[in-house]
Ligand SMILES: Nc1ncnc2c1ncn2[C@@H]1O[C@H](COP(=O)(O)OP(=O)(O)OP(=O)(O)O)[C@@H](O)[C@H]1O
């Protein structure tokens with residue numbers, strides 16, 4: 633069976649100041665079409681690196697990534713990314729034209745009229761019809777993220793990559809956007825990889841939750857989420873998964889359920905110098 637996404641034996645090392653830093657080690661993951669996967673783990677465990685490898689912004693040191701059976705070797709519009717930062721939009725374009733522009737450059741829609749008509753549908757999907765003529769500086773943080781989601785979805789990617797997309801938003805806006813994303817996902821059935829630091833968010837959104845460890849970044853556990861949507865945080869199963877994640881990630885329960893960022897520790901360098909550098913010494 634062809635998976636929407638298949639990651640096999642993925643290892644990613646970076647060469648930093650002459651030493652090998654292992655960001656990801658032996659990651660294996662298969663994702664079915666339409667699955668919503670959340671990824672959680674401490675700062676520096678390689679969550680963004682994993683998304684960047686799937687996006688094709690980084691190439692694996694070892695292992696392979698396939699999307700519907702095709703090897704990923706470069707970025708492509710079949711994998712679109714939404715980031716945490718609230719400055720992802722082109723400030724000189726309106727909300728509508730940010731989406732329309734993406735449609736034109738990717739040749740998803742041709743010409744101004746067609747691209748704007750299609751962009752209007754996606755702006756509607758994220759509930760921003762009344763704000764389509766607003767520029768970035770006239771939109772709230774939540775609205776900006778909605779436009780970024782509309783823009784990413786408008787080119788109809790096979791996989792939507794979301795790197796802490798609600799991480800810069802206040803608790804109320806985050807909750808509203810979580811609900812909205814769940815409803816958009818329900819309508820589009822796009823396959824999603826969603827990185828978060830928030831345990832509740834990981835359980836609310838994820839059909840499967842990937843817990844990662846750091847130094848080096850590995851998958852600690854893949855948790856199936858049997859709770860039907862919309863997921864009640866009061867349910868016995870929710871609390872059980874919450875406790876499992878706390879145990880796995882080795883953290884104390886905090887009122888906000890946010891993962892506490894650990895103190896900065898030395899990066900996970902391999903012991904051996906690379907042959908290339910040894911040769912130049
Ligand atoms: N381009 C790069 N060059 C060198 N090292 C990198 C590069 N990108 C990431 N790293 C290193 O890889 C490790 C994983 O980084 P990554 O950004 O993937 O972590 P993360 O889990 O997303 O962290 P956070 O939760 O803080 O966003 C870190 O030690 C980081 O320093």
Ligand SMILES: [Mg+2]
Pocket residue numbers: 679680681795
């Ligand atoms: Mg990150």
